[in-house]
Amino acid sequence: MADLNHVHKLRELTDNLGLMDLIEFDPSIINSEERIRKYCYENICGNYGKHHMCPPLIGSIEEIRKKLSHYDKAFLVRYSVDVDVIGDKKQVKRSKIDFHKKILELEKSFQREDVWGLVGGSCSFCIECKAVNNEPCKHPHKARPSLESLGVDVQKLLNNFGLDNTFYPDKIVWTGCILLKTKK
Numbered sequence: 579m580a581d582l583n584h585v586h587k588l589r590e591l592t593d594n595l596g597l598m599d600l601i602e603f604d605p606s607i608i609n610s611e612e613r614i615r616k617y618c619y620e621n622i623c624g625n626y627g628k629h630h631m632c633p634p635l636i637g638s639i640e641e642i643r644k645k646l647s648h649y650d651k652a653f654l655v656r657y658s659v660d661v662d663v664i665g666d667k668k669q670v671k672r673s674k675i676d677f678h679k680k681i682l683e684l685e686k687s688f689q690r691e692d693v694w695g696l697v698g699g700s701c702s703f704c705i706e707c708k709a710v711n712n713e714p715c716k717h718p719h720k721a722r723p724s725l726e727s728l729g730v731d732v733q734k735l736l737n738n739f740g741l742d743n744t745f746y747p748d749k750i751v752w753t754g755c756i757l758l759k760t761k762k
Contacts, residue, residue, distance in 0.1 A: 597657050597680055605755075607735070610639050625700045630721060632700050636727050642729060655680075655753075656752060657751070678703070681754045682720060692758060694722075696724065696728065696730075696754050697752070700724060704717070725754065
């Protein structure tokens with residue numbers, strides 16, 4: 579269990595940021611699956627090879643599993659925004675960037691180095707990611723991978739906690755995690 583005082587402060591911060599469902603859990607249940615990564619290879623979202631935080635640049639499933647095994651504590655958070663998901667792509671993207679910034683705020687609240695925030699959807703801080711031109715990331719201190727890019731079945735993860743995993747036409751719900759290494 580995380581320090582109870584910090585968990586209380588974290589809960590206050592998530593409430594202040596408009597986040598929901600702060601759930602502490604053992605990160606060993608985050609399973610990086612080739613089955614999920616397959617969707618990236620098929621380039622269903624159109625971001626394959628175009629973002630530093632997306633495959634293949636984010637690393638192999640084996641590399642991701644090794645990195646995930648470094649952490650011993652995790653918090654799941656979600657962010658919901660009422661929006662016409664199909665018709666208002668601009669607002670959907672804005673909500674994704676807002677969520678990404680909120681994850682960074684949560685990371686910062688831990689005031690430690692062994693924290694890794696995972697977001698929903700591809701990184702959107704730049705209009706066009708520098709990866710397209712084989713250039714280094716313009717915002718390495720802010721760019722974070724999505725759970726999906728790591729091969730995580732977000733639907734299954736939500737099911738583990740009994741959370742709604744329905745896709746709605748009139749609201750978007752972003753899911754992310756904060757991973758911590760608390761043991762030496």
